[in-house]
Amino acid sequence: MNSRQDTPDHKFHRKALQVKEAQARVIEYAKLLDGEEVPLNQSCGRFLAEPVIAPHPFPAFNRSGMDGYALIAGDTKDCGQDRVVWLEVVDDIPCGAVPAVSITSGTAARIMTGAQVPEGADTVVMLEITETREEGGKSFVGLRKPQQAGRNITQEGFELKEGELVLSAGWKIAAGEIAALAALGVHTVKVLRRPKIGIFATGTELLEVDEPLQPGKIRNSNSPMLEALVRETGGEPVMLGAIIDDLELARSKVQMALDSYDMVITTGGVSVGDYDIMGDLVRENSGDMLFNKVTMRPGSVTTAAVRGGKLLLALSGNPGACFVGFQLFARPVISLMQGATLPFLPEWTAVLGADYSKVNNYTRYVRARLEFRDGCLYAYPAAIDESSVMVTIKDSDCLIVVPPEERGLSTGAKVRVLKLPGELQG
Template structure:
């Protein structure tokens, strides 16, 4: 049967990566807020600003193991004229002073313990000599101690009501520490978008099936599951779709009723069995784009159905990986309200000459090093769309603009930092 080359399946309007990204983000609506236990808040995104409910520290605390005293008692003392103070209390960390520190007295105190209200300085232990006389303990000091010495004042780090974490911030170890410090045992975060993943193609094997001639294991789905989790979404791996348009339509429509985003991998080219290229052209679906001026993954497709996005990514592992990082990751980030949803971009020196001639912008997997005081990006030796092995060794995507002669080593190029890269 002769193909109809005028069919919609073969008519593709090319858009640039920035235009495609803008089309996608126009449909991003921030998710609802939910409260989660602090133990489950890692890698979640704050749904609101977090303010300090009290100053920190909320009491004057000692910065040293030593003795709390009146600085005036040390006025004018030196090696020839030391001052001697009676030790009247012992204050471990977590305990309160049990005796009032009068002039001529001192309290033994540990680092972090509450300084007695009457004292205005702490002398470090190493600057004192201890002695006993008639059953009483004393310390001898041979230098002046200024007021406020070794005391962390109330509100030194944060005042009551200060903003400590901003809305849209991703929560990591440091944020967990701050939240715990201020008693936020329940944390306001943005609900994770629920993301359905379909692989398409009758050639796919499950990863636990024996290898068969002419068929490949379904690796893209597992890769996407991890990428979605890294981006902050909740992945749901659904049963693979066979090369059947009616079945694909039913499965995708069912997924849209239950999930916030639908991702497919494979079936977006123009072959006889590339069903996603057909599906996104149906009247019930608004096509955003089905060709992007990029390599790999030029057939990356996005469509809208009832306000929800469908991402149809290439079945080639390299192209699927890049398509997710450029389009799906920022869309999930925008839903979560992160302030910078796109991959961080900066410049580096190209380590090796890139010889390929490009009509489209190439996003080349590469590794990043620091040499001679500058960042150097080396293109992966294998960067074909179908190559997956170099994904594991890549820190960055090197942006190679359209060129008729390649890009020479030593030239400055833009690079996009991949999550988990050595320089993140």
């Protein structure tokens, strides 16, 4: 891999890659994981490992669309307001029952919504337009209006034919998919294994979430955020804690994690300071480095390497940069490991809702809030979008992509946005 990376050893000399090229490098190592069988009720959010084919038609029989009478439409051709056609009721078919007799000319069957339409019947008449009478111990139904064949009957196989593709491999299972699988009797589903993602933070300054504040220290908020992001993407996070700025300790932790898990994500220690040990650790084996700088703000120091076929993604310790780095690089890799067909954040076009005046040499990914108004989609940039700022992450449902050639953007400008997962905030 040395041919792909000519970064000098000195930490201040970094070869910056465009975001698209950096993404292309990391997704090369998004190896598809093995499949496993899970119960249907545990399959929500998982990705199918193989296609699902309909084992039988659905509906499996001609189904009544309402409460009424199943009959032959031709028997009603002589109906009129002054002429009632009477048909003998020869069966009563509740939902879930099998018709006892076939319908022949001059007969009808009382039928409930969802019940199997008897042989011979070609239409179902709603209960409200019928009349009934008893005569000689028999029941009759009367009609005053001619009926059309095929009305109020859902034909066998109307939704799915036997052998038809229901869901393709790589499809993400949600409520609608579970309904379809349940209707077809698919009670176990073969899905791709969730990737196990090792997560740890570096920094002597870090406290655990439950520790009281101390002078010069900060709580480790990035690791819980990454844990949530990994779960949101379908992975299984493995929390490895925080480690002090010790290169030997970091080296052993990283190697252990790479040996044990499908991917490792770290946060912190990738800048150019004297204690930025993750940058130093990756440079020890420069041939394994995919990149150590990206032309983006925030998160330009995002670093990626591969060891033993496993991807190591080292994100910035700044919360904003860590969040953006995960969305651009970790999310697509974790998604592809599970067979996702659309691993990247969806791109939308929106109208800028407020001026954005920052000028950058690199593409900037601005945390923003989306709002629909008067049939248009507006994007409002966060008032504070510095790399070190954490609180605006919770208020954002998209990232505005500001190219480096833009020398500030005015309200009303058309902008490209990357839609973040979840519901719109506004």
